[in-house]
Amino acid sequence: MRFTNFTNKAMKLINSPFKKSIIISVTIAALAFHTNPVALANNSKLSTANDSHKVKKTAKAIDHKAQAAAIVIDGKPVVYLDSKNTAQDVIKKLKLQYVNEDQLTAVEAKSTSEQPLGQNETRILDLHLSADAAIEEVKAEPDQILSLDQAVSFLQKGTLEETKYKVKQGDVLGTIASEHQLKITNLIALNPGLTENSVLQIDQELNVTVPKPFVEVVVEKEFNQQEEIPYQTEVKEDPNVANGESKVSQTGQAGLQSVTYHVIEQNGTAVKKDVTKQDIIKQPVNQIVVKGTKVIPSRGEGSFAWPAVGGYISSTMGYRWGKLHKGIDIARPSNPTIKAADNGVVVSAGWDNGGYGNKIVINHQNGYQTVYAHLSSIGVKTGQTVEKGSAIGVMGATGDATGVHLHFEVYKNGALQDPLSYIKK
Template identity: 50%
Template sequence: MTGKESRNNYEKARKIDLLKKTAITSLIGIGLTFNVAYANEDASLETVYHVYVDGEHIGTIDNKEPITSYIDEQIAAKEKENDAYSYAAKQDISYVPERVFHPNTKNKEVLQTLEDELTLEVEAYQMKIGDNAVGSFKDKATAEQALRQYKAKYVDEEVLEQLEQLSSEEQDNENDSNKKDLQVGDSATLDVTLSKEVTYHENKVPEDKVLTADEGEEVLEKGALEDKVHEVQEGEVLGSIASKYNLDMAQLLELNPSIEEDTVLQIGQELHVTAYAPFVNVIVKKEEVVEEEIAYEKEVQESEDMYKGDSKVTQEGADGTKEVHYSLELVNGQVKEKEVLSEKVTKEPVKEIVVKGTKVVPSRGSGDMAWPAVGGYISSDMGSRWGSYHKGIDIAGPSNRAILAADNGTVVSAGYTNGGYGNKIVINHNNGYQTTYAHLASISVSVGQTVTKGSEIGVMGDTGRSTGIHLHFEVHKNGELVNPEDLL
């Protein structure tokens, strides 16, 4: 390479290096200018907050502190006024920050809007049973107390407390021990459960919606309205059915659009109604040992040595006793399942033996009386009549006028008597009963004669004080007047 060429190459390299340095210096300058510009722009941005109440934008502020302070002050004042509850804003208040060049805030207007709209409610716990909300309580402990009081309607609180404190294994061991120790009159509660799951959820409610434990117990006891089908019974009308379920007519018709107020109901027709049903059932499993009576049996023996109608007890009956060990399942205090686990007879029953006579003689009645006429009907009952007392019954309208002995017996009187009876027959049935037949047209028996049941003793008439042809029939037992209608 010549010297001239070397000098030319050197000049070219120097020019290229100079261009590189110039380019780098320019880039650095541009970068510094950009950073300075950006820093100046960031310094001019301000943070504002968009305020939302239940999702609705109410304005923009440059400082959250006055808003949060106002809410805290309102809560503090409310809790000072009523320290039984903890309070919170009913509304959901949220803040969304934004960086802007020229803020347009309205602090006073936002605060005023919040003052107008803010509502404080109690921070509570809602009890839910299945899908049904029972109510809200000031805390979970109060809700649990309401449920415990409801359970206590069906099982002793002390037992509940013991069961809640025992683990599953301890409870099984305790139950086994209780079963072994049961004596007559003892019972052991093995388990108390609910038919549905109970859950608790935090919520906010107005102060007047917060339930005490006692109020919660009442709500649980009353239950919730549920749809039900009512089957119409004889004599029921729409009004009576509505009243039965605490409905008015309009509500009942709304539940049953196919009927109207003047619809005639049919027996067995089904109507939709609403009725209160428990939110949850309390299921109690228990065992008990009780003493029960064993009823004695009665044996009847017949004897030809005794008259028919007579009887005597030759051996008095006596109940026995037994100890019965039961397993029970109760739902809301009512026994739904009952199983005998074991039983032991502690006293055998004694059978009652009764001897009844079968011996029949014509002069003694059986006590089973027959109708004393051939057909007919009772035209006048025994009792008060026309200002006096009618001592028997009157029988009129027979198919023929024959008068028949009501039972076997002996004639003790036969003939005409004064006092209004006219022709009269009296029969002693020799078993404590005596019958009288009055107003007869004629008499076909005599005193001392033995008559048999159903035999003819005279003819119906109207002798004595009588208003027409009929039979006046009286019955005495051991000298006391009795109503013939009770014996015929």
């Protein structure tokens, strides 16, 4: 009878970390069969296989449990290592996922300082596992024994196997996460390089392993950091500013504070966070916005104000150069600001292709309209209500103009009027 399975098992054990012990066992088995141990180890045929008693005796010798160390969580062995020292290293490496070597040494030596924290300083107050953990020396099957890294991963995830998901047509991060009882943030954390904006590809593999740790690392710490204090916006009403208009009279400035937090984390996630100390370094400065409340009538008074700041009439209304000059020209003002001649609503404000250049037309809602042309810039927009004497633009020489001036026209019920019949300097 052939004992292929038997000898394969022997070879597997010989190649295990417990080679010396297994070789002794194989030798004993070989002697029981009066067989060369080397031949047995090399999967040779057994001439005395008809002896069932010897087969059972040999199987018992081969079924060898090795000396090991178990990490016991809440009274139950969870992982097996080759030695007590390796088991201790596993627990240490588990803790070092969340603190550095110096912090771990300090907290285990109970040598943390009680001095106030310095700027941007972190201090570990306590570090422990979320469940009772002990190390016990036991016997274990060789294939149960894990490496250091395998044991750390197993304690953190509850498994050594990662569950993979292949992206299908129509998949998005939200649906994939939901189907596997994960949050999008968890799914992203499980897949380095993945972001909320990532474009998923068909058949792309994603890790959707739901971690079920056997034990978590609890870190209690305090840390200090400087934080910006946002400024507040204060609104002040001004009856002298037109309703709907606003301006910043004081620019806001953020303040600065030093804040100390007391935090408890489990596996790197904060489960509690309290402010224990707060010092203002720089007070914030409020931003002040002036909001106008003055109601400007859209209907004109019926009388017109001079539309410029000073200046003189450089050309009157009438025929010149063979065609009608429809208004008056005002030049050389003391200030280039152009003003509304009366209350009204802006019906157009922009470029005119008929030679006027930048032009504004105001409807005074009482049958009158006024026109302001050749402006270098426009300060109002269509639909805006303007007050008599308010700035609406800047004098210029755009369009068909021989120099810087304001061309001003007046219309009554659609008929052109001589502006000099309505305004005086």
